[in-house]
Amino acid sequence: MKKLLLALTAATALVAATNAQAADKFKACWVYVGAIGDFGYSFQHNQGRLAVEKAFGDKVETTYLENVSEGPDAERAFERLAREGCKLVFGTSFGFMDPEYKVAKRFPKVLFEHATGFKTAKNMGVYNLRWYEGRYVMGQIAAKVSKSHIGGYIVSFPIPEVLMDINAFVLGAHSVDPNFKLKIVWVNSWFDPGKEADAAKALIDQGADVLGQHTDSTAAMQVAETRGVHAFGQASDMIKFGPHAQLTALVDNWAPYYVSRVKAAMDGTWKPDNVWLGIKDDHAVELAPFTNMSDDVKAMAEATEKKIAGGWNPFTGPINKQDGTPWLKDGEVAKDSVLLGMNFYVQGVEGALPK
Amino acid sequence: MRIELVKRPQHSILFSALSPVVALILTLLFGLVLFALLGRNPVTAMYIYFVSPLTEVWQIHELAVKAAPLILIAVGLSVCYRSNNWNIGAEGQLVAGALAGSILPVMFPDFQNFMLLPLMMIMGMIGGALYAGIPAILKVRFNTNEILSSLMLVYVANLFLDWMVRGPWRDPNGHNFPQTIQFSDAATLPAIFPASGRASWDFVFALVAALVIWFMMEKTLKGFEVRVMGQSPRAGRFAGFSSGRIVIFSFVVSGALAGLAGIATVSANINQLQPVISPGYGFTAIIVAFLGRLNPLGIVVAGLVLALSYLGGEAAQTAIGISDKTASVFQGMLLFFVLASDTLIYYRIRIVRSRERAGEVVHGHS
Numbered sequence: 001m002k003k004l005l006l007a008l009t010a011a012t013a014l015v016a017a018t019n020a021q022a023a024d025k026f027k028a029c030w031v032y033v034g035a036i037g038d039f040g041y042s043f044q045h046n047q048g049r050l051a052v053e054k055a056f057g058d059k060v061e062t063t064y065l066e067n068v069s070e071g072p073d074a075e076r077a078f079e080r081l082a083r084e085g086c087k088l089v090f091g092t093s094f095g096f097m098d099p100e101y102k103v104a105k106r107f108p109k110v111l112f113e114h115a116t117g118f119k120t121a122k123n124m125g126v127y128n129l130r131w132y133e134g135r136y137v138m139g140q141i142a143a144k145v146s147k148s149h150i151g152g153y154i155v156s157f158p159i160p161e162v163l164m165d166i167n168a169f170v171l172g173a174h175s176v177d178p179n180f181k182l183k184i185v186w187v188n189s190w191f192d193p194g195k196e197a198d199a200a201k202a203l204i205d206q207g208a209d210v211l212g213q214h215t216d217s218t219a220a221m222q223v224a225e226t227r228g229v230h231a232f233g234q235a236s237d238m239i240k241f242g243p244h245a246q247l248t249a250l251v252d253n254w255a256p257y258y259v260s261r262v263k264a265a266m267d268g269t270w271k272p273d274n275v276w277l278g279i280k281d282d283h284a285v286e287l288a289p290f291t292n293m294s295d296d297v298k299a300m301a302e303a304t305e306k307k308i309a310g311g312w313n314p315f316t317g318p319i320n321k322q323d324g325t326p327w328l329k330d331g332e333v334a335k336d337s338v339l340l341g342m343n344f345y346v347q348g349v350e351g352a353l354p355k
Numbered sequence: 356m357r358i359e360l361v362k363r364p365q366h367s368i369l370f371s372a373l374s375p376v377v378a379l380i381l382t383l384l385f386g387l388v389l390f391a392l393l394g395r396n397p398v399t400a401m402y403i404y405f406v407s408p409l410t411e412v413w414q415i416h417e418l419a420v421k422a423a424p425l426i427l428i429a430v431g432l433s434v435c436y437r438s439n440n441w442n443i444g445a446e447g448q449l450v451a452g453a454l455a456g457s458i459l460p461v462m463f464p465d466f467q468n469f470m471l472l473p474l475m476m477i478m479g480m481i482g483g484a485l486y487a488g489i490p491a492i493l494k495v496r497f498n499t500n501e502i503l504s505s506l507m508l509v510y511v512a513n514l515f516l517d518w519m520v521r522g523p524w525r526d527p528n529g530h531n532f533p534q535t536i537q538f539s540d541a542a543t544l545p546a547i548f549p550a551s552g553r554a555s556w557d558f559v560f561a562l563v564a565a566l567v568i569w570f571m572m573e574k575t576l577k578g579f580e581v582r583v584m585g586q587s588p589r590a591g592r593f594a595g596f597s598s599g600r601i602v603i604f605s606f607v608v609s610g611a612l613a614g615l616a617g618i619a620t621v622s623a624n625i626n627q628l629q630p631v632i633s634p635g636y637g638f639t640a641i642i643v644a645f646l647g648r649l650n651p652l653g654i655v656v657a658g659l660v661l662a663l664s665y666l667g668g669e670a671a672q673t674a675i676g677i678s679d680k681t682a683s684v685f686q687g688m689l690l691f692f693v694l695a696s697d698t699l700i701y702y703r704i705r706i707v708r709s710r711e712r713a714g715e716v717v718h719g720h721s
Contacts, residue, residue: 029673063673069634072624075553076417077669083413084673094532095629118530158521160531188517343531 029086033093040216048254070095130278136314139172152203378692404667416552426658428640431609444505446637447512452614455482460542483614491606557619
């Protein structure tokens with residue numbers, strides 16, 4: 001018993017010591033909705049965290065909580081980090097918005113950043129990526145590469161981000177091949193390798209020879225590889241899973257943003273931001289190397305990427321809504337606020353929006 | 356030499372009491388080994404895991420937040436399980452309760468007075484009870500297997516919730532995201548001690564439910580009926596008890612408590628409906644119910660222990676960087692050792708030397 005007590009006291013002291021040691025370092029923390037080993041969304045956020053560690057060495061300390069579900073547990077995750085000395089906390093999923101906001105109100109001295117949401121406070125900023133820019137390029141590649149003129153697209157939920165990307169993909173595809181058709185399968189999950197693989201097989205059986213996805217697992221890429229069709233990676237470069245299948249991947253490159261925000265917080269210049277980063281912002285939206293395509297397709301993709309980096313928006317009119325009613329006049333550029341609440345298909349997308 | 360299990364003539368009262376303790380000690384010992392294998396100082400890790408969450412007031416609040424739905428649901432499940440009705444669908448009943456309880460704050464946001472919260476809680480209980488009534492009636496009328504029907508109804512409830520928050524109940528000003536409008540303050544279950552943390556009244560509900568169900572099971576005829584029908588339905592029928600009534604009764608009680616857990620956790624902690632409202636409380640509560648030996652008072656302790664293992668898991672993630680899977684491993688070990696130790700209640704260990712004959716020998720247990 002005595003020994004146990006001694007051990008416990010020693011342990012307490014040890015914990016206290018690590019806390020004290022941590023005090024002179026800047027502590028940046030992350031909350032992930034998935035596992036860092038998902039090779040997709042959370043994996044990429046964690047790459048950003050590792051980049052912060054690399055950039056600042058022993059001036060920073062980082063920590064994270066993974067697999068935090070978007071329910072009653074989320075608030076505790078943020079509270080824990082705020083109390084354990086984190087000075088800057090990144091919440092990386094939309095569903096963390098309200099819990100993070102509540103904790104931010106309670107801990108005014110801790111800085112918070114929330115990915116993909118819209119609530120801000122004096123100590124809480126939001127950041128997001130313009131994935132649709134990359135989708136437009138992918139749509140163009142798909143239409144060029146496809147021999148059947150049919151593409152397959154595996155999607156999660158009909159939220160604005162997802163609809164925006166479907167629209168951009170189809171606009172891109174139709175800019176090079178008006179006969180290109182996109183078949184869409186909703187799997188109602190962000191991460192479900194089984195369903196994603198089934199969807200991929202069904203799409204290939206229906207004639208699709210290029211697959212895109214707005215879900216996080218590598219399953220569709222692996223199916224594409226075995227069935228000998230092409231596919232686009234999602235969130236991270238999935239070339240390892242589809243060395244002959246992957247055309248490019250839409251990579252979430254959070255690292256430059258995370259490094260700049262941690263630096264700002266360390267220098268005391270941090271202000272709550274509301275940023276929507278795209279290809280032009282240090283390639284926050286990054287297209288993985290163009291592979292498994294001919295040189296002229298590659299040249300076209302690079303030209304489009306450059307054009308977007310130069311400030312051109314894929315949602316530039318004339319664009320009609322699906323039913324033919326005009327949306328954007330010739331030369332008119334979609335407002336960000338409209339895109340962020342997007343709840344309709346543009347002309348050319350087939351099928352009805354799931355209700 | 357070999358080791359055999361020999362059936363005891365009567366179950367051991369000593370081991371009934373000791374078994375959870377044996378299980379806990381074994382879990383801790385294997386935990387030390389686990390941490391050592393992970394390359395961490397096992398004593399420090401154990402301290403962070405099981406003691407540090409109890410050293411700060413806010414964490415004790417969080418313990419109550421996490422334990423409240425687990426206890427509420429598990430207490431209800433204990434009634435089911437002791438009457439030999441296998442309700443595996445508490446998660447779905449929780450969702451049904453959350454939906455029913457949210458009718459007022461979502462559809463009538465202007466209805467705000469002192470009646471609102473009690474009405475929400477009662478509607479939540481009714482929602483959960485009705486939803487649990489489906490597998491119960493199917494069992495009574497058609498002799499359906501309630502394990503399958505209650506489990507499958509979980510998916511139905513989750514998909515219905517999903518459809519509601521993306522469809523009819525979606526917040527019109529929510530940027531098209533799948534969530535309802537925020538509940539008003541009048542529809543938010545308040546914290547018990549708001550100054551020090553967010554533990555709310557659902558923890559009190561859980562304690563009251565445990566006491567009431569304990570009293571019912573031990574001191575009333577209804578409780579006797581539940582236990583008799585669970586242990587020997589034939590004897591129960593001779594005593595004039597109706598097995599159908601008990602099936603309905605136990606499902607309705609556990610459904611109502613799961614529904615209450617659902618609306619209470621939504622009202623207190625989330626303030627709106629969204630596609631995911633529970634991190635699997637309804638399933639974890641099954642472990643809690645058995646860990647608490649299907650005794651409502653034991654379940655209070657078991658719920659706190661399990662909540663502690665979640666909090667400790669998070670503390671260990673941030674403090675010493677071990678994976679969140681460790682918490683699941685701990686819970687798995689705990690349940691495994693509890694079930695294993697329970698063997699000692701009905702069997703004793705006997706070491707047989709050479710070729711001695713072993714009387715009534717039972718290999719394994721039924």
